[in-house]
Amino acid sequence: MKIAELPFLERPVLELLNLQQHRDAPDRDYAGYGWARVDRLWLAVGEEPGMRLDDALVLALHSADDGEAIPDDVELEFELPGAAPVSVLASAFLERWLPKLPRASAVVLALCNPFDAVLRRPAGADATIHYGLGDVESWREDGERIILTADAWRTV
Amino acid sequence: MLSKMLFAAALSVGLVGAVGCDNGRESTDRWATTENTNVKIDWDKVNEAYKLADGPEDLEKRINEIYEGDEIISIAVHDQEDKSQIVTGFFDKNTDGKVDEPEKIFTIKRVPTDGGATVQTTGHGAYYGYHSPVLSIMTGMMMGHMLSSMFMPSYVPMYRQPYTTPASRVSSLGSQRANHRAANPGKYSRSQSGRSYGSPSGGSRPTGRSGGGYRGGGGRFGLARAGRAVKPQRLVA
Numbered sequence: 001m002k003i004a005e006l007p008f009l010e011r012p013v014l015e016l017l018n019l020q021q022h023r024d025a026p027d028r029d030y031a032g033y034g035w036a037r038v039d040r041l042w043l044a045v046g047e048e049p050g051m052r053l054d055d056a057l058v059l060a061l062h063s064a065d066d067g068e069a070i071p072d073d074v075e076l077e078f079e080l081p082g083a084a085p086v087s088v089l090a091s092a093f094l095e096r097w098l099p100k101l102p103r104a105s106a107v108v109l110a111l112c113n114p115f116d117a118v119l120r121r122p123a124g125a126d127a128t129i130h131y132g133l134g135d136v137e138s139w140r141e142d143g144e145r146i147i148l149t150a151d152a153w154r155t156v
Numbered sequence: 157m158l159s160k161m162l163f164a165a166a167l168s169v170g171l172v173g174a175v176g177c178d179n180g181r182e183s184t185d186r187w188a189t190t191e192n193t194n195v196k197i198d199w200d201k202v203n204e205a206y207k208l209a210d211g212p213e214d215l216e217k218r219i220n221e222i223y224e225g226d227e228i229i230s231i232a233v234h235d236q237e238d239k240s241q242i243v244t245g246f247f248d249k250n251t252d253g254k255v256d257e258p259e260k261i262f263t264i265k266r267v268p269t270d271g272g273a274t275v276q277t278t279g280h281g282a283y284y285g286y287h288s289p290v291l292s293i294m295t296g297m298m299m300g301h302m303l304s305s306m307f308m309p310s311y312v313p314m315y316r317q318p319y320t321t322p323a324s325r326v327s328s329l330g331s332q333r334a335n336h337r338a339a340n341p342g343k344y345s346r347s348q349s350g351r352s353y354g355s356p357s358g359g360s361r362p363t364g365r366s367g368g369g370y371r372g373g374g375g376r377f378g379l380a381r382a383g384r385a386v387k388p389q390r391l392v393a
Binding site for chain 1: 204296298371372373374375376378379380383384387388392393
C-alpha cells in the first residue's frame with residue numbers, strides 16, 4: 001500500500017471526533033481517522049475556553065505510544081480494516097494528502113504528540129497548521145461547542 | 157496544563173524590589189483578592205486571555221468572563237512606537253471612558269525583544285503588589301491577532317491613539333457576561349458578589365471532565381501500544 005492509497009476519507013465531524021454519544025471522558029481506544037471541514041471549533045488547554053478557529057479542516061490522526069520519538073515529526077498509525085496496521089511519518093502523510101484535501105482557513109491536526117515534536121511546515125501548505133503537544137482529545141461542551149484539548153498548541 | 161503552556165517559554169520571574177505594597181511583600185500568586193470587592197482574579201487566565209485575544213473588544217469579553225465580581229472591567233490599549241503595548245484594565249467608576257489612576261486594576265506590558273516579545277502583568281489598586289512572571293512570546297506559539305500582528309512585516313501600531321472601552325459598551329459587556337455565566341454555571345466558583353458557592357466535590361474547582369457535567373468527552377488521538385513485539389510496517393511512498 002502507498003500513502004496516497006490510505007482510506008483517509010471525509011466523515012461527519014461529530015463522527016470523526018467520536019462526539020456522537022455523550023461520555024464523561026474521551027474514549028482512549030478510539031482509532032478512527034479521516035477529515036472534516038468544520039465552521040468553528042476551539043483549541044483549548046485543559047478546561048480553558050481556548051482559541052476559536054473558523055473554517056477549519058480537521059484531520060483526525062493517531063500516533064502510537066510506542067512510536068519512534070522524532071524531534072520534528074510524529075509517527076502516525078492507521079488501523080486498516082481487515083489488514084495489519086501501518087505507520088507513516090506525519091511529514092510524509094501531510095505532503096501527500098494536504099494537496100488533495102479542500103482548502104480552509106486553518107488546518108487542525110487532531111493528533112497526540114507524545115514526544116512534543118516541533119513539526120515542520122509541509123511543502124505546499126497554504127494555511128496555518130495547528131498541532132498540539134502531548135495528549136490531544138476531543139470534547140463537546142454544552143452539546144454544541146467542539147473543543148480539542150492539548151497540553152499546548154503550536155502553529156506552523 | 158495551563159501552567160505548562162504559559163510557563164514553558166517563561167524566561168524568568170520578574171520580581172523587583174518589594175516596597176510600598178499593602179502587605180509589605182510582592183506577590184506572584186495566581187489568585188489575588190481585592191479589598192473592596194473580595195473578588196479574586198485568576199491572573200493565569202488574564203494572561204492567557206491577552207495571549208489569545210483577537211483585539212481589544214475580544215479581550216474585554218474574555219477578561220469580563222474571567223472576572224467573577226459584579227463590576228465590569230474596561231480596558232485601554234495603547235501602542236508605543238517600538239511595538240510595545242500597554243493594556244490597562246480598570247473599573248470605569250465615573251463612566252468617563254478614561255483611565256483614572258484610582259480606577260486601575262492591572263496593566264499588561266508587552267515589550268519587543270530580538271526574537272519576539274515579553275509580556276508581564278502588574279496589579280494596581282486592590283491588586284497592588286501582583287507581578288506575573290515575565291512571559292516570553294515568540295512566533296509559532298498559539299496567540300490571537302492582538303499579539304501575533306506584531307510579528308507581521310506589515311505591522312502598524314493601530315492604537316497609538318489609545319483604544320478605551322466606550323462607556324456605552326459597558327452594558328452590552330454586562331449582558332454578554334450574564335449570558336456566559338448562565339450558560340456555564342459550573343465554571344464559576346463564586347457568585348456575582350464574590351461569595352463562594354462551595355466546592356462541588358473534593359474541594360477542587362470543577363474540571364469540566366468528570367464533575368462539571370457540561371463537557372463531554374470524545375476521543376483521544378493516540379493509541380496505547382506499549383509492549384507489543386512487532387511494530388507496523390512503515391509506508392514511505
